[in-house]
Structures are given as C-alpha cells and as structure tokens.
Amino acid sequence: xxxxxxxxxxxxxxxxxxxxxxxxxxxxxxxxxxxxxxxxxxxxxxxxxxxxxxxxxxxxxxxxxxxxxxxxxxxxxxxxxxxxxxxxxxxxxxxxxxxxxxxxxxxxxxxxxxxxxxxxxxxxxxxxxxxxxxxxxxxxxxxxxxxxxxxxxxxxxxxxxxxxxxxxxxxxxxxxxxxxxxxxxxxxxxxxxxxxxxxxxxxxxx
Amino acid sequence: xxxxxxxxxxxxxxxxxxxxxxxxxxxxxxxxxxxxxxxxxxxxxxxxxxxxxxxxxxxxxxxxxxxxxxxxxxxxxxxxxxxxxxxxxxxxxxxxxxxxxxxxxxxxxxxxxxxxxxxxxxxxxxxxxxxxxxxxxxxxxxxxxxxxxxxxxxxxxxxxxxxxxxxxxxxxxxxxxxxxxxxxxxxxxxxxxxxxxxxxxxxxxx
Amino acid sequence: xxxxxxxxxxxxxxxxxxxxxxxxxxxxxxxxxxxxxxxxxxxxxxxxxxxxxxxxxxxxxxxxxxxxxxxxxxxxxxxxxxxxxxxxxxxxxxxxxxxxxxxxxxxxxxxxxxxxxxxxxxxxxxxxxxxxxxxxxxxxxxxxxxxxxxxxxxxxxxxxxxxxxxxxxxxxxxxxxxxxxxxxxxxxxxxxxxxxxxxxxxxxxx
Amino acid sequence: xxxxxxxxxxxxxxxxxxxxxxxxxxxxxxxxxxxxxxxxxxxxxxxxxxxxxxxxxxxxxxxxxxxxxxxxxxxxxxxxxxxxxxxxxxxxxxxxxxxxxxxxxxxxxxxxxxxxxxxxxxxxxxxxxxxxxxxxxxxxxxxxxxxxxxxxxxxxxxxxxxxxxxxxxxxxxxxxxxxxxxxxxxxxxxxxxxxxxxxxxxxxxx
DNA sequence: TATGAATGAGCCTTCATTCAT
DNA sequence: CATGAATGAAGGCTCATTCAT
Numbered sequence: 008x009x010x011x012x013x014x015x016x017x018x019x020x021x022x023x024x025x026x027x028x029x030x031x032x033x034x035x036x037x038x039x040x041x042x043x044x045x046x047x048x049x050x051x052x053x054x055x056x057x058x059x060x061x062x063x064x065x066x067x068x069x070x071x072x073x074x075x076x077x078x079x080x081x082x083x084x085x086x087x088x089x090x091x092x093x094x095x096x097x098x099x100x101x102x103x104x105x106x107x108x109x110x111x112x113x114x115x116x117x118x119x120x121x122x123x124x125x126x127x128x129x130x131x132x133x134x135x136x137x138x139x140x141x142x143x144x145x146x147x148x149x150x151x152x153x154x155x156x157x158x159x160x161x162x163x164x165x166x167x168x169x170x171x172x173x174x175x176x177x178x179x180x181x182x183x184x185x186x187x188x189x190x191x192x193x194x195x196x197x198x199x200x201x202x203x204x205x206x207x208x209x210x211x212x213x
Numbered sequence: 214x215x216x217x218x219x220x221x222x223x224x225x226x227x228x229x230x231x232x233x234x235x236x237x238x239x240x241x242x243x244x245x246x247x248x249x250x251x252x253x254x255x256x257x258x259x260x261x262x263x264x265x266x267x268x269x270x271x272x273x274x275x276x277x278x279x280x281x282x283x284x285x286x287x288x289x290x291x292x293x294x295x296x297x298x299x300x301x302x303x304x305x306x307x308x309x310x311x312x313x314x315x316x317x318x319x320x321x322x323x324x325x326x327x328x329x330x331x332x333x334x335x336x337x338x339x340x341x342x343x344x345x346x347x348x349x350x351x352x353x354x355x356x357x358x359x360x361x362x363x364x365x366x367x368x369x370x371x372x373x374x375x376x377x378x379x380x381x382x383x384x385x386x387x388x389x390x391x392x393x394x395x396x397x398x399x400x401x402x403x404x405x406x407x408x409x410x411x412x413x414x415x416x417x418x419x
Numbered sequence: 420x421x422x423x424x425x426x427x428x429x430x431x432x433x434x435x436x437x438x439x440x441x442x443x444x445x446x447x448x449x450x451x452x453x454x455x456x457x458x459x460x461x462x463x464x465x466x467x468x469x470x471x472x473x474x475x476x477x478x479x480x481x482x483x484x485x486x487x488x489x490x491x492x493x494x495x496x497x498x499x500x501x502x503x504x505x506x507x508x509x510x511x512x513x514x515x516x517x518x519x520x521x522x523x524x525x526x527x528x529x530x531x532x533x534x535x536x537x538x539x540x541x542x543x544x545x546x547x548x549x550x551x552x553x554x555x556x557x558x559x560x561x562x563x564x565x566x567x568x569x570x571x572x573x574x575x576x577x578x579x580x581x582x583x584x585x586x587x588x589x590x591x592x593x594x595x596x597x598x599x600x601x602x603x604x605x606x607x608x609x610x611x612x613x614x615x616x617x618x619x620x621x622x623x624x625x
Numbered sequence: 626x627x628x629x630x631x632x633x634x635x636x637x638x639x640x641x642x643x644x645x646x647x648x649x650x651x652x653x654x655x656x657x658x659x660x661x662x663x664x665x666x667x668x669x670x671x672x673x674x675x676x677x678x679x680x681x682x683x684x685x686x687x688x689x690x691x692x693x694x695x696x697x698x699x700x701x702x703x704x705x706x707x708x709x710x711x712x713x714x715x716x717x718x719x720x721x722x723x724x725x726x727x728x729x730x731x732x733x734x735x736x737x738x739x740x741x742x743x744x745x746x747x748x749x750x751x752x753x754x755x756x757x758x759x760x761x762x763x764x765x766x767x768x769x770x771x772x773x774x775x776x777x778x779x780x781x782x783x784x785x786x787x788x789x790x791x792x793x794x795x796x797x798x799x800x801x802x803x804x805x806x807x808x809x810x811x812x813x814x815x816x817x818x819x820x821x822x823x824x825x826x827x828x829x830x831x
Numbered sequence: 832t833a834t835g836a837a838t839g840a841g842c843c844t845t846c847a848t849t850c851a852t
Numbered sequence: 853c854a855t856g857a858a859t860g861a862a863g864g865c866t867c868a869t870t871c872a873t
Binding site for chain 2: 042120121123124126127133140161164168169171172173175176178180182183186187188189191195199200203204206207208209
C-alpha cells in the first residue's frame with residue numbers, strides 16, 4: 008500500500024529539501040559522528056520536520072553514503088587553480104598531486120575520519136570503500152604506467168598494485184596527522200611522502 | 214563523583230575475573246563490533262554477572278581499550294618461531310618483518326578493523342593510536358638508521374618520518390585487503406610492499 | 420547538548436498529552452512518593468507510551484515541579500464558597516483563613532509531604548520553596564499591615580517577618596498533624612492556631 | 626541458620642566499628658542525603674569493608690535513624706555554657722532557649738534538612754518524628770504551665786498544644802532560613818521569634 | 832568479626848520509525 | 853509533500869545484599 012519511498016525528488020521543492028538534508032547531514036555527521044548523529048538533528052539542521060527525512064533516505068547510513076559520495080567526488084576532481092606544469096618533471100607532478108590530496112584531506116578531516124570508521128564497520132560501506140580506493144588507484148596507475156613506458160619508473164612494479172600502495176601510504180599518513188593529531192609539519196609531510204613515492208618507483212632525481 | 218569504581222583488582226579472584234572479562238570482551242567485540250556489543254553479552258561470555266563488568270571497566274570503550282592494548286602487544290612482540298637470518302641481507306629482513314606483520318594482521322583482522330574504527334572516532338582512543346603508531350615507527354626507525362649508517366639506505370631520509378610512512382603503507386594495505394576485502398594474493402601483497410619499501414629507502418638489490 | 424527536548428507543546432494535541440502527564444504524575448506521586456514513582460507508571464497513568472514522558476519533562480523532578488506548582492496555585496487561590504464576613508472582625512478573618520488553609524492542606528496532604536521532602540533536599544526545588552513561602556507571607560503581611568494601621572496589631576512587629584513566622588507555625592502544625600499523624604482534633608487545631616496568631620499580633624479580643 | 630544480625634556489638638572492637646560506621650554515615654548523609662548515600666560509601670568513610678555494615682545495621686534507614694537520634698539528643702541537651710539567669714524574667718529565658726535552638730539548628734542544618742525529608746516520607750520515621758516533637762513540646766509545655774500558674778501567661782491556652790505550635794513556628798523558620806536559604810539576619814530571627822512567642826502566650830513585657 | 836568480589840533485578844533513557852493531520 | 857507527536861523495544865547502569873574466604 009505505501010508508495011515507494013526514498014525516491015529521487017520529482018519536484019523542484021523536493022530537490023531543494025533533499026539538498027538541505029544532505030547539507031544538514033554533513034553538518035551533523037561532522038559534529039557528532041555516525042553513531043551519535045540523530046535523524047531528528049539532521050532534519051532540524053536542514054530546517055525540516057523529522058518525518059521528512061524518510062521521504063529521501065531510508066536510513067542514517069543512506070544519508071551518510073550520499074554525503075561521502077560528495078566528498079569523494081570533490082577530492083577526485085579538485086578545483087585546480089593552477090595546473091601543474093607538465094614540463095616540470097614527474098617529481099613536481101607527484102608533489103603537486105600529494106599536496107592537493109593532503110590539503111583536501113585536511114579540509115575534510117572530520118568526514119575522512121568518518122569514512123575510515125564506517126568503511127571498516129558497516130558491510131554496506133565496504134563496496135563504497137573499494138570503489139573509492141579503485142578510483143584513486145586507477146588514476147595513479149595510469150601515471151605510473153606512463154612513467155614506466157618512458158623508462159622513468161621501476162619496470163618490475165605492477166602499476167596498479169604500486170598505485171594502491173602509494174595511495175595507502177599517503178592516505179594513512181594524512182589520517183595519522185590530520186585526524187589522529189600526529190605532530191608533523193605540513194611541508195615536511197609533503198616532502199617526505201613525495202620523496203618516498205619517487206624513491207619507491209625509482210624515479211630518477213630531476 | 215562518589216566512590217571510585219572500576220579499580221584494579223585487589224585479589225587473585227578479582228584478577229581472574231578481570232582476565233575472563235577481557236577474554237569475553239575480545240570474543241564479543243570480534244563478533245559484534247563496538248556499537249553492537251552488549252555489556253550483558255560480554256559478562257555472559259566471561260561467565261560472570263552483568264554488574265561485575267562495572268567492577269573492572271567504566272565503559273565498553275574501556276574494555277575495548279584493554280583488548281586492543283593486548284593485541285598491540287601481541288603484534289609488537291610476536292612469538293618468533295624462526296628468527297630471520299641476519300646474514301640474509303636487509304631485503305630478507307624487511308620481507309620477514311612485513312610477512313609477520315601481515316600474518317598477524319590477518320589473524321586479528323576483526324580487531325584491527327575495530328581499532329581503525331575507534332581510533333578515528335573516540336577522542337579517548339587517539340592517544341592509544343598515536344602510542345601504537347609511535348611504537349611501530351620507533352622500531353622501524355632504528356632499522357632504517359642502521360641501514361643509513363651502513364650506507365645501505367637513502368641518507369636524505371629522516372628515519373622516523375620514513376618509518377611512519379612505511380608503516381602507514383603496510384598497515385593501510387593490510388586493512389584494504391584483510392578488512393576491506395580488496396582482492397590481492399597474500400604473496401603478491403608481501404612482494405609488492407617489500408619491493409616498494411626497499412625502493413623507497415633506496416636499499417640496493419641483493 | 421544536542422537538540423533541546425522537553426519543549427513546550429506546539430500543538431493542541433501536545434498540550435493535551437502534557438496535561439494528561441501532569442495528571443498522571445500527580446496520581447503516581449501521591450501514591451508512591453518521588454523516589455518510588457516510576458516514569459513508566461506516570462506514562463501509563465496518563466495513557467501514553469513511556470517515551471512520551473520525555474517529550475515534556477526532562478526528569479521526574481521536572482514533572483513533580485509542575486505538579487507542585489499546580490497545588491500551590493490551588494492553595495493560594497482557593498475556590499471560596501462563602502467569603503468570610505468582612506464585618507465579623509479580624510479574629511473571624513484569621514480563623515477563616517486558617518481553616519481554609521488547613522482544609523486544603525489536609526486534602527493535599529500527600530503532596531504537601533512530598534513538597535516538604537523535596538524542598539529540603541533538591542537544590543533545584545529551593546527556589547520553588549522560597550517562592551511559595553514568599554507568596555503566602557506577602558499576602559498575610561498585607562493583612563497585618565492593615566491591622567497595624569487601624570491600631571489593632573502590635574506596631575512593633577515587622578509585618579513581613581511576622582507573616583513568615585505565622586505561616587511557619589501553621590504550615591508546620593499542619594504537617595505534624597496531617598502528615599505526621601500527630602493526634603489533634605481539627606477544631607482544636609484551628610482554635611489553637613487562631614488564638615496564638617491573634618495573641619502574637621496582639622489583636623484585641625472581639 | 627544465620628545468627629541474629631544487627632545486634633549491639635559484644636566486643637570492644639565491635640563497639641569501635643559501630644561507632645565508626647555512625648560517624649561515617651553522618652558524614653555521607655550530610656553530603657549526599659538519604660537516597661544518594663550508598664552503603665559502600667558509608668563503609669568506606671568508616672574505614673571498613675562493605676559487608677561489615679550489615680553486622681550493625683539492617684538497612685540504610687537504620688543507620689540514619691541512629692545518626693538522627695544522636696542529633697536530637699544533642700539538641701535537646703545542649704552543652705550549656707552559661708545557664709540563663711532564672712531571675713532575668715521569662716522573656717530572657719525564652720530568648721535564650723530560642724537562641725540555643727537556632728544555633729544548634731544552624732550547626733546541624735544538613736541533618737535537619739534530612740530529618741524533615743525522611744520524617745515526611747518513610748513511615749518508619751514517623752514515630753521518630755512524633756517522639757522528637759513530643760520531647761520538645763513537653764519541655765516547653767512545662768515552662769508554659771509554670772508561667773500560667775504564676776499568672777504570667779494566657780490561662781486559656783492548653784500548655785501542650787501551645788508548646789507544639791511555638792515549636793512548630795521556630796523549627797519551621799529555622800528550616801526556611803538555614804536550609805531553604807531565606808534571607809534573614811540571625812539576630813532579627815531571634816528577636817522576631819521571641820517577641821511573637823511572648824505575645825502569643827501573653828507574657829507581660831518586662 | 833572482617834573482607835570485598837559477585838550478584839542481578841530494576842529503572843531510566845534514547846531515538847529510529849510510524850502515521851494521523 | 854510536510855509536519856511533529858507518539859511509539860516502545862532495547863540496553864546501559866546502579867547498588868543493596870549475599871557469601872565464600
């Protein structure tokens with residue numbers, strides 16, 4: 008009897024409400040985490056009634072997934088102000104990429120922490136985690152493959168496997184510093200990760 | 214504010230009960246995670262009454278901290294069956310260390326997932342996370358320093374910073390594979406991480 | 420800290436539920452006292468679910484405060500059946516007032532006992548107690564001042580201080596008899612208190 | 626099978642333990658009130674094990690009764706430094722008695738509040754309250770009777786009833802000021818109560 | 832007597848979800 | 853679509869009391 012819920016909004020008003028809920032959810036999740044976030048608070052932060060939440064999301068996790076998808080998109084496609092000079096050599100490219108990632112991580116630290124949390128717990132989030140990791144790894148694997156073809160990177164490495172590992176190194180360090188509070192200067196962090204990344208791939212020094 | 218509860222046991226009997234509770238907690242946490250674990254279940258698993266839990270722990274988190282401390286100890290001080298041949302060269306040592314770590318991680322995957330979860334969420338766990346990371350990093354930093362002194366590792370690297378980064382790479386990959394379910398063979402994982410580790414430090418091939 | 424609960428009802432339906440809860444609370448508090456009253460019982464007496472209690476009250480004490488406010492209002496503004504004859508002289512007025520108070524006290528003895536209890540214990544109730552005492556004292560102080568001006572009462576007395584003391588005498592005796600079970604006939608109680616009150620103010624005999 | 630418990634101590638050691646428990650109970654009751662006082666805290670304050678409490682008291686109320694009996698004794702038989710001059714006239718005697726009572730009340734305010742609380746709640750304490758009230762009233766009734774015989778007090782008053790009422794006035798005012806926090810200077814309190822008392826009995830001015 | 836660990840019934844409180852308006 | 857009051861299962865936590873040592 009009940010109409011199918013949680014559908015995409017069909018009216019402009021509905022779209023606005025849904026967007027407000029996502030904004031509200033982000034605000035509340037950042038402040039309270041997944042477990043302590045309450046549907047009522049999310050609705051309140053969105054300026055709508057509690058019941059309205061269920062017109063757009065089936066569960067809290069649903070709403071979080073929407074928020075996290077947004078963040079992943081933001082981090083994968085950063086608004087690049089100045090594209091790295093392609094002629095500056097691979098080292099400069101790696102540094103630029105790491106810097107951009109770390110800045111984005113720092114900016115979204117609360118949500119990244121949340122991501123780590125739910126990725127390891129809720130089975131429904133596992134797929135999202137793997138998708139996210141794959142997206143980053145594929146992008147980096149392409150770079151590595153290119154460098155290998157140019158004779159600038161260790162040809163013995165599997166590009167995809169190496170990309171996963173490098174991403175692992177960077178994201179875990181970002182977590183340790185920006186979420187865990189490990190004391191390390193931002194520039195030192197960029198420099199260390201970039202050098203290790205370059206070494207690991209056996210990229211010749213500029 | 215009244216009387217302090219959850220004290221250390223003052224009796225042999227109390228020590229036994231506390232130990233049973235830690236065992237019970239480990240069992241339940243591995244099965245249900247932090248949020249879904251119920252105090253009553255932990256007590257039941259330990260074979261004691263619900264109220265007894267509170268004689269030794271103030272909260273569920275308290276009990277988890279005790280469990281995780283145990284696991285960290287186990288992973289830091291593995292019961293080495295066959296010590297790695299010190300003459301086999303640094304590469305063999307690195308591989309042996311990585312293999313041991315990854316095996317331990319896989320064995321304790323459930324708890325490691327839990328660790329990731331609470332480390333990023335509960336402020337009270339942050340310190341524990343940093344302590345754990347520092348313990349691993351210091352141990353590895355010592356190895357790196359030794360290799361540098363022998364002229365076998367990139368002298369430009371800060372040993373401690375590099376150690377943190379290498380540990381980050383390995384632990385995050387372990388999480389991705391053993392917790393996240395990323396498809397990757399165990400031997401390939403060991404080989405990839407070992408090669409990248411060696412490359413990153415510029416350890417000459419054997 | 421999150422969302423503020425226990426707000427004022429924003430709906431007619433909400434107002435009805437709140438009123439039902441106050442009625443239910445009165446019933447349960449009269450029967451069981453503060454400590455032994457259970458939230459679940461109050462909700463049941465009001466015909467609502469347990470959780471609904473918390474939509475309107477933060478604590479049991481909160482609900483009791485609402486009940487006691489009602490009772491104080493009832494006792495301060497009794498539904499006077501026959502107004503005392505103003506020409507019957509001050510003694511008759513005092514007797515009528517005392518009789519009305521004692522009747523009301525006896526009628527609400529259970530709640531008055533509860534009032535005494537919580538007034539002396541819970542710091543949050545202290546203000547309520549002082550407010551109640553002040554309300555009674557001010558009303559009586561006005562009478563005393565009028566009598567002094569007419570030359571019918573000891574001019575050396577501070578009207579407000581005397582009013583507090585007279586109220587203290589009457590209310591404590593009411594407690595002793597109607598709550599404590601001290602054996603004393605109602606008419607003897609009225610007569611004794613009235614005579615002492617008149618003497619204390621040096622009101623000349625009619 | 627179990628031996629009769631809560632008996633009077635039969636050994637010197639037992640007497641010492643019991644005394645320590647009463648002291649501890651007084652300390653805890655003053656701090657936490659009846660409901661929030663925990664047996665374990667009382668035992669701790671007495672420096673004994675929890676279980677020992679039950680060797681001397683059946684319940685928390687039992688222990689409180691012992692404490693309150695002590696206080697009542699203290700207040701009925703104050704350590705008079707300077708006996709009131711019997712020739713100074715009845716007014717001076719009344720003032721001295723009121724002053725002594727109010728000082729004692731103020732000194733034991735916490736326990737007096739507790740007394741008010743439990744007297745109105747626990748049926749087992751009602752008898753204790755009536756006994757206490759009777760003890761005070763009888764003492765004062767004797768004075769009133771004497772004054773009546775000397776033609777110095779209203780002969781129409783029933784001495785005992787009047788004594789109860791005067792005690793009620795004084796004790797309630799003491800509660801209002803020293804427990805409730807009603808603002809009133811100590812000397813003004815003494816003066817007001819003494820004058821009203823004297824008026825009420827129609828004691829001629831000195 | 833003294834000890835203090837163990838017990839477990841009992842109540843409070845939360846909050847996702849529903850549904851009448 | 854929006855509202856927000858109502859629901860009630862579920863579990864955390866306390867603490868008086870017991871009892872083996």
